[in-house]
Amino acid sequence: MATPNPFLQFAPNRAKRVHIRLNESLWLESQSLAVTAARPTAGHRPLEVAKKERRSPIKSGEAWGKLYDQRWFHIEIPAPPKGKAKVPRFLEWSHQGESTLYVDGVPYYGFDDPHRAVVLPPGVREVWIEGYCCNTFSHPSVSPNGSIFNGASLKYRDETVWDCLQEMNVMFDVMMALRSRQEPKPAPFVPMVGLRPKVDDASPIYRKVLHIIERACDAYELDGPAAMSRILVEGRAELKSERPLLTGILHGHAHIDLVWLWPERMGEAKAVHTFSTMNRLMERYPEFRFSYSQPASYRAVERRAPQLAAQVKQHIARGAWEATGALDVESDTLLACGEALARSFMLGQAEFARLRGARGPAQLVWLPDVFGYSACLPQLMRLVGVEQFFTTKLTWNTINRFPYSSFVWRGNDGSEVVSHVTQNVGYNNGVGWSEVESNARGHSQSHLHREFLHPTGFGDGGGGTTEEQLERARRLSGLCDLPELRWDLPENFFERLAKLRAQLPVHQGECYLEHHRGIYTTHGDFKAIFRGTERALQVREAVAAATGEVPDLVAPWRRLVFAQFHDFVPGSAIAEVYAEGRAELSRITSEQLEAARNRLSTSGLAVAKAKKSAAAKSSAAAEEQLFNPLALPWRGWVGERWYELPPLASVPAEVGATAGDEAQATASIAKNGAASLRSDRVQARVTRDGRLAELVIDGRPITFSETAATAVLYPDNPGHHDAWDIDRHSLELGKPVTTPVTITVEHGLSEPPTKASAKSAAKSRDTSTAVASASAPAHAAAICVRRKLGKASELVLRYEVRAGEPVLRLTADVDWHETRTLLRLHFPTEYRGRFARFGGPFGSVLRGQQPGEPITEAQWEVPGSRWATVSLDSEREGLALITEAKYGFSARDGELTVSLLRGAETTCAIGEYGGAAPPHLSRYQPESPFTDQGRHTIALALTSYSADLPQEQHPAVLADTLFTPPVAYRGAPASAGLLGVHDAPTLVPAWAMPVAKDAWVLRLHEVGGARGTARIDLAEGFVACPATLHGDAQGKPLKDGALDYAPYKILSMRIERTKK
Missing domain, CATH: 2.70.98.30 (Golgi alpha-mannosidase II; domain 4)
Incomplete structure (x- = not known):
């Protein structure tokens, strides 16, 4: 026999080859399946409709569809061979586009590049697959001829090889990470030829890892994968730190752009696709924790796959899945007006309260991919009960590194929220040695707070966290001085961070992103339409406040808020998104302005009919009026007359001064x-x-x-x-x-x-x-x-x-x-x-x-x-x-x-x-x-x-x-009871929001960094008191109309008629 091998530098090549052989032996007894398919359609139809359609066989290699087309596939599953009824069978689906497997009519699993095979439940005899001609940009996309179908098969997995492969994945990952740190610096890949750098002067830990891999490969060649696994498990135990300095908090994540390289219908399909995969992994890995924001996606899943949505709510209730984020969509925070941004919070928190049940509204704002963060954001967060903020986007800065990872973000008004920014990594993270170590190294406050957040999974149709990532997390924790890794929910992480609040550094003001500066201007035509819709809703609500109406405007507000999504109004989506968005928002604008005029006219008639005098009735119903929808006085020309209109009130058209x-x-x-x-x-x-x-x-x-x-x-x-x-x-x-x-x-x-x-x-x-x-x-x-x-x-x-x-x-x-x-x-x-x-x-x-x-x-x-x-x-x-x-x-x-x-x-x-x-x-x-x-x-x-x-x-x-004209109508006068806001040149009355019959909220904000006492002047029979953002009374009525204001504060005042 030869003497012991002195050449540890050959271990990387040997490990790479063994890794290949393990992958080659992972799957057993592959059986191809016949697949039939319905015709591709641009519209997305439910399974119940697809079942009634004609289908034809589809062959491997066939390309189909235009972008974002849907196609339903059907597979009959043969009975398992004798003696294998209880052995797990995997369905492997090979298709370029994203696909969702349905079992018993319910989304069961999402197929995509990181997720290619799933265990079928026992006894299943047929499945349906919803395919799309679309693939996330992170992986190979569809072909020039459409999405290519490459077949479906049933397979058995060698679980011994699987376990060995997971052990080898981790050890190989550690080896390559340590190898990259040696001097002289080796090539980033394992070369096939040429000199292998000696390891005589390498770090002791690197030599140790190489030795473990050599022993493991010996065991594989002599006794197979089970023996190799034992050596690798023993080696992990030797490399594991007893008391790691830091802890990486893992949580499953899938950042889904509601629109971007796809239209809205495809974004909805991505949500169903991803939710089904995460639902399945939770059954297999009890330690797994997943979080997702955006109620818009939850509503889409409820509409398209209600049974899947019910399963997700069960995971939320038991604390494995966290619905959090506070906003209805992951919104841009720079382009929407303040009220529209506030409504995203208000709508979002109402939905989170519904989804979370006893836990109540979300406690965290989750905005990993927004192109800058307004200075008013902390104040809005606090106004809806949120004290936690997370992003990764600030790591995209190109000139000045954002200085903190854990910090207190103080808004321009003084409101504070506990915040965390991942450094050196993004939001589509794996569980690899280099990614975890890089995140840990970027944690600038590690001397104060040992934990950092590590979002894990693939977004935008990549299906979220993978089985391999979950397996790595079980093995990688604490290896070679790497941080401890454990699964938890983001809000739990922030609750622990908040206990160190007094020790954290403070960042005051906006979080400007040194990147993506063109989004303030791109697609200016859509931005103008968006602003027109904001104005139309402002007019509609102003009329409601003045006429004692509380219209249900949740639907149009949701659509405007949807357009605030960070790849929509900024201008970074595909052309189809803007074609659809222009048409929808233009329609909403017309509808809301028409509804406002109709309300003014019909409200005037109702007032007139209540009058005892028929003459008064006729006069009131016929008089031409101009209504000012702003909570500010309006002065300007209408036709040949100059008008000075009081806030939120009308005047007869004939009173203008020529x-x-x-x-x-x-x-x-x-x-x-x-x-x-x-x-x-x-x-x-x-x-x-x-x-x-x-x-x-x-x-x-x-x-x-x-x-x-x-x-x-x-x-x-x-x-x-x-x-x-x-x-x-x-x-x-x-x-x-x-x-x-x-x-x-x-x-x-x-x-x-x-x-x-x-x-x-x-x-x-x-x-x-x-x-x-x-x-x-x-x-x-x-x-x-x-x-x-x-x-x-x-x-x-x-x-x-x-x-x-x-x-x-x-x-x-x-x-x-x-x-x-x-x-x-x-x-x-x-x-x-x-x-x-x-x-x-x-x-x-x-x-x-x-x-x-x-x-x-x-x-x-x-x-x-x-x-x-x-x-x-x-x-x-x-x-x-x-x-x-x-x-x-x-x-x-x-x-x-x-x-x-x-x-x-x-x-x-x-x-x-x-x-x-x-x-x-x-x-x-x-x-x-x-x-x-x-x-x-x-x-x-x-x-x-x-x-x-x-x-x-x-x-x-x-x-x-300058840009909000009065509303012309025929009818009786209308007034919300506000005569003006005085003695406060930088306190701007911005919006009137109806909240109850004869009650509405006046939203004000200070814009100059000044402090003072304003005087709110009301008509006789009206009273004002401080209110929450939603309009609930909060405190005593104002005395003599006096309202204290402070720099950059957002103030809400509930104004209502006094009861007679």
Whole structure:
């Protein structure tokens, strides 16, 4: 016999070969099965329908379907051979697309690349499989010809080999991880030829692992897999740490994008697919713990597979499955208005309370994949009873590493939540040595808190956690100084973390993501429709508050909230998602506005009928009214009249004051080609090349550093993620548009602030835009600058003043046909204070604008909730830029810019991710593979900014009043009882939410970082008291209307009629 082998460096090659042989011997007695299939369909139909359809045999290698098509397959299962009735039989399904196995009519298991075989229950004689022409991007996608079916078979698994393979998987993983740390650094793979690095100077633990593997391979060759398993188990015991320093808390996870590279119907199918697999694994692994957020998915499963949903609820009840997340969907937190974001919490918590039963609403906000986190988020969380927050996305920062893993996140108002961010890993994690060790190494607060969270499983159709991951978790814990691993639920993890709250570091303000800066602008047409739906629901609820109605608006709110999903409104989904979304939200907008007008009219009739006098009845029913749907006073022009409407109330259309000579607006062009505008409050001068040279608001000149309103085109070719990103290098390559211009002047309103005049709307309820005639009074004047833009586009920039308004309106009518191009408007000023202020969903946020600091430099494009300002440090002199539905801004060294349009590649349309969804397989073919092609009307406004200006001139207020017209109707007057909110210039009344007959909630938010006492002025017979976010009374009625407010606070006041 030879002497003992001195060459441990050969162990990796030997282990690799033995690993291959184990895999080859895992499956026994494979039996191919005949499969029949129904026809593929674009619509997803239930099994009950598919059973009635004709089927035909399908052969291995056959490709079928267009993208997202559904196809039902049927298999007859033969009886097991004699003597094997109790031996587990596995069904292996080989199909490119994601598929779900149904047994006895109930989803049983999800087939995908990480999940290819499942044990069939004893006695089953037939199964159905729901297949889809779709595959998650993380794995090979469907072929150019559709989803390829490669057969189905019954197999028996050699359980001895299976156990040995799991032991070998772990030891091989440890060996390769330790090998990568040796010096000189070896190749990342095991080479077939060449010198093998000696291990004389290797770490002792690495040599130990190699020795264990050598002994295990010896045992395999001499006595087979059982003997090998024994050696590996003994070796694990030698390598296991007695007292690991850290603990990795594992929990099953499957991040499902409700829409992204697929439309909504496919996102629903992914939920059924994943839930069925996790349900099955829970039966086989009692220690397994799984969590999932998004009530939208739970409702989809309840609708499509109610029996599966019932099984999931049983797991939730026994504490194995955690439904948590607080929001109805994993929502974007930057683009929705504050109320829409609040409704995602309110709707979500109601659903979590239903799903969780006695445990009550969720205690955790779960947002692993959102593109930035608003500073108002901690406050909203606390308002719905949540004190825990989790994400992984901040690890995507590209310049400044987020400094903490466990910390206290303090919102801009002071609200605090205990938070955890995984570092060095994402949310599609395996249970491998390198992933666990990397997560542990990134746990910056490990000296304070020994635990870190480790989400485990494949998302987006990958089916969640796998059997192999569960087996690894049983074996890998504590090996070679690796952390202890154990399964638990995320909320339990956070409860333990909260006990260390006082020791944790604090991060205050927003959590800005240094990535995906293009999502504030991409698919701007959809963002405008989204904003229109927000406004329509605001109008609908305002009318309800004023007329004593509590309509059931859960359905439209759910659909708007669904559109807040983080790959929907940001613009990163496929074209089909936006085609469906535009149609749905446009319909909801029309329905809600029509319902508001009808309610005002019918409510007026009811009031009139209650009157004793028939004459009074007739008069009330016939009177033309204008209703202000804002909780703010509204001042502006409707047709030829100037109106000043109280909050949430109507006035007769005839009471408006006709504009006199003192309320004129003029526009003129000088001989040198320059043009000027003038009203009673605004003066503006435009150069002969169409740029803004001078602007004076109420006698306060804006100090521009050079001509402003300059259109600049940038090449927009990010290194990755076309729809998501605007890269820094693009901003160095921008070129101002200098094409020849045609300048004209106009007088009269070209687009009145109402969608129709009071009279025409009252008669016909026509929602089309009325155009002023040439003879309209000159209470509005405009300068129109027309020019070519880029290679194939045109821009008409309209500067407009209206008598009585403290703003210069800008309307960009763009016929956009540029690709891979960004269009911005620039406003350079001398306002170089340290910070610029940007609107948030609630409140606002200060961000650095002076160059130099890394955090400021990384914020070359930032989100703003429809307004932004630059000013001197005093915030007593500056410029405000207000938009109707634009969210991408930049402020640097006094220059304020707004991004208008991108021509980015639509996701999957050409290159990136195209393999996941081949464009030619789609049933929906957009006119262009680039976003935002076509005509756009973009409304903006400029005004002077000072923190001490009255409330009606604050940009947060103007963002509503400039773009929310009154509602014209015929009927009796309506009022919610609010006369005004006074003595608080930065406290913005934002929304009226009906909660009961003759009771509604006034939502307010502070936007300037100020403190004070406001006075809420109510009509006689009304009373106000503090309330919860949902509107439940909380405290005593206000004394003399006095309401204390603090910086950035969200306040809710319940206003109701006093009982007679």
